[in-house]
Structures are given as structure tokens and as C-alpha cells.
Amino acid sequence: MTVMQQLITIFLCSAATILMRFLPFAVFSSDKKTPAYIRYLGKALPGAVFAMLLIYCLKDVDLLHGSHGLPEAVSVALTVSLHLWKRKTLLSIAAGTLCYMILLHFIF
Amino acid sequence: MKMKALKAAFPHTIPVMTGYLFLGMAYGIYMRVSGFPLWYPLLTSIIIFGGSLEFLLVTMLMAPFAPLETFVMAVLLQARHLFYGLAMLDKYKDQGKKKCYLIYALTDETFSLNCSIDAPEETDKGWFMFFVSLLDHCYWISGATLGGLLGSLITFDTDGISFVMTAMFTVIFLEQLLKEKKHHSSFIGFISSLICLYAFGKGGFLVPAMLMIMILLTVFRKAIEKGEGS
Numbered sequence: 001m002t003v004m005q006q007l008i009t010i011f012l013c014s015a016a017t018i019l020m021r022f023l024p025f026a027v028f029s030s031d032k033k034t035p036a037y038i039r040y041l042g043k044a045l046p047g048a049v050f051a052m053l054l055i056y057c058l059k060d061v062d063l064l065h066g067s068h069g070l071p072e073a074v075s076v077a078l079t080v081s082l083h084l085w086k087r088k089t090l091l092s093i094a095a096g097t098l099c100y101m102i103l104l105h106f107i108f
Numbered sequence: 109m110k111m112k113a114l115k116a117a118f119p120h121t122i123p124v125m126t127g128y129l130f131l132g133m134a135y136g137i138y139m140r141v142s143g144f145p146l147w148y149p150l151l152t153s154i155i156i157f158g159g160s161l162e163f164l165l166v167t168m169l170m171a172p173f174a175p176l177e178t179f180v181m182a183v184l185l186q187a188r189h190l191f192y193g194l195a196m197l198d199k200y201k202d203q204g205k206k207k208c209y210l211i212y213a214l215t216d217e218t219f220s221l222n223c224s225i226d227a228p229e230e231t232d233k234g235w236f237m238f239f240v241s242l243l244d245h246c247y248w249i250s251g252a253t254l255g256g257l258l259g260s261l262i263t264f265d266t267d268g269i270s271f272v273m274t275a276m277f278t279v280i281f282l283e284q285l286l287k288e289k290k291h292h293s294s295f296i297g298f299i300s301s302l303i304c305l306y307a308f309g310k311g312g313f314l315v316p317a318m319l320m321i322m323i324l325l326t327v328f329r330k331a332i333e334k335g336e337g338s
Contacts, residue, residue, distance in 0.1 A: 001169060001172070001173050002173075005173040006144075006148075006169050008173075008175060009165070009168055009169055009173070009175070009178050010148070010151065010152055010155070010156070010165065010169075011155075012175055012178050012179045012182060013152075013156050013161055013162075013165050013168075013178065013182045014152075014155040014156045015179070015182075016161075016179055016182030016183045016186055017156050017157070017158050017161060017182065017186045017189070018212065019183070019186075020183065020186040020187055020188075020189040020190055020193075021186075021189045021192075021193060021211050021212060021214050022193070022211055022212075023190060023193065024190055024193030024194045024197060025193055025197065025200070025207075025211055028197055034197060037326075037329075038194065038197070039197075039198075040329060040332075040333060041194050041195075041322075041325065042194050042195050042196075042197050042198060044292075044293045044325050044329075044332055045191055045194055045195045045293070045321075045325070046195050046223050046224070046284060046293075047284050047285075047288060047291070047292075047293035047294035047297060048293045048294060048296050048297025048298075048300070048321045048325065049188075049191050049192070049195065049219075049297060049321075050220065050224075050277065050280055050281040050284050050294070050297070051281060051294050051295075051297030051298040051301060052188075052297045052298075052300070052301045052314075052317055052318070052321065053216055053220065053277045053281075054274070054277045054278060054281050055298070055301035055302060055305060055317075056301070056314065057273055057274040057277050058274060059305060059310040059313070060310060071268075072271075072274070075271060075274075075275070076274070076275075076278050079275045079278045079279060080278060080282055083278075083279050083282055084282075089120075089123075089279050089283075090119070090122055090123065092275070092278075092279050093123045093272060093275040093276050093279055094123075094275075096271070096274075096275035096278065097126075097268070097269065097271050097272040097275050100268045100271040100274075100275075101267065101268040101269060101271070103268075104267050104268040105267065105268070
């Protein structure tokens, strides 16, 4: 690829991202009333999307090979239990991450 | 007013700071090791600001020039942002000049923070969300640039640090479960993603998962709206 072609590739990626981010706001502009169905989606989506993002983060876990997803399972379980106990977001995240790094480094 | 919002926003962005600095560095290093100049990670972190696409971009840049394919792949990979937009329509609605930047910088992580956290009382909501977005953007740019500068000079044992993102999404999802009365939507998202991950593999499960979520949310709209009491 020439430098020009590389730049075009970069700008196309930027354009696609901007398009996807702005499209909902452009279609449902603030001056018109948003249709009830879309408002419903806006309210109902976060739960589903957070679940999807969590699975997206864990998509590389291979249950059948390697460490069988054990370090991930243990670290997520620790994050969840600590959070249910203390309800301190930063603490839960830090502990879960450290746990994962330690498991990866020393055990798996 | 702005300082107050910045101070309120910063602590919430610490997990993203950790994740973005390290992932950004990994990205910058990857770019340099692949033979591209320093200003590539800098430019792309500013104008794309989307981690997974930027990593993919490195592979695209090394392949033969294919503009249409590039654009379609980028659209498919970024399609999940349509969901974020729909969910943030109300919150971002009356933000005036800030609105453009808020939408421009709406990454997975910024969406999760701005969607799940309400600005503390007496803090301006708009500026709070603006600073969450801006701080996240700065972390990503700093990470990518730093990685680009270091190139392959330094390798240290940071294996697993990217788990900070997984841990953050775990907590955000858990908070969502604790907050909502009925779990229909979360359950739909969870099951759809798992089924599609199994059926389509990790490379292409997001788009079918999103379609499935949309269909199920539409089919069960009555039951879900009833459950939320709205």
C-alpha cells in the first residue's frame, strides 16, 4: 500500500465509526418526538448491551483447551463476590484484575 | 462548575485509565513493530478512537488496498455503537455544543460509564459526561502515543492487565442487575450473545447477537414494559 492508500484506509475506518456513532442521533433528532418503540429500546437496551459487552470481553476464553477458562472464572467470581460484599467499584475491579494477573503469572 | 464536574468524573474513569493506557500502549507498540510511523497511532487514536477497530486496522494496512472491504468491515465491527446511541438518546439530548463531542467519543467504556453512572447532585450532568468522555479519550491517545514512542524497546510483564476491562464490565453488569426490577433484557442479552458466540464464533458473533437482541426485545416488548412498571 502507498502512504496515500494507507491514509484512505485510516479515514474510512474513522468515517465508519463516526457514522455508527452519529446515526441514531441523526435519525431521531431532538426537535421531533422520538417514537415510543425507540424510547422503549433506549430503556431496555442497557441491560442487554452490558451482558453482550461482558461476553465480548470473555470471547477468547477457551473452555476446552489451555487453562479451560479457570483464571477468568475465578477472577470474575472474586470481582462479583467482593462487589456484592463491599459495593466499592474500584476495589472490586482492582482485586479482580490483580487476581487474574497473579493467576496467569504464577499458576497458569 | 467545570472543575467540579472534572473532579467528580475523574475517580469513575480510573479503571478505564488503567485499561486504556495499557491497551493503548499495546496498540502503539503493535503499530510500530508492524513498521508504521509514530504518527499513525497518534492520528488513529484521535480520529477513530475505537480499540478493536484500531487493532484490526493494523492488519488491514498490511494487506492489499481494499477500500470497500475496509469500510464494510469497519461498519460491521462498529455497528454496536448504534445500540449505545439509542440508549443515550435521552441523556445526550440537551447537551448543546457538547453533544457533538459526546457522540464522537462514545466508546464501549465511555458508554458504560455515562450510561450507568449518574452525576452527583450539584454537579452539571453535561460537563460530567463530557469530562468522562474527554478523560477516556486522553488516556487512549496517551497510551497509543507512548506505545508508539517506546516501540519494541520495552517489554515488561503486564500479562493480564487488560482484564481490567472485563472486571469493569462485570461490575457494571452486576450493578445493572442489582438496579433493575426484572432481568428480561439482561437475560436476553446474555443468552443471545452466548448462543451467537457458539454458533458464529468469536470473529463474527456481535452482529447476529445484536439482531437477536433486537428481535427478542421487540417480540417480548409487552412483557418487558409491564415488568418495568412503565
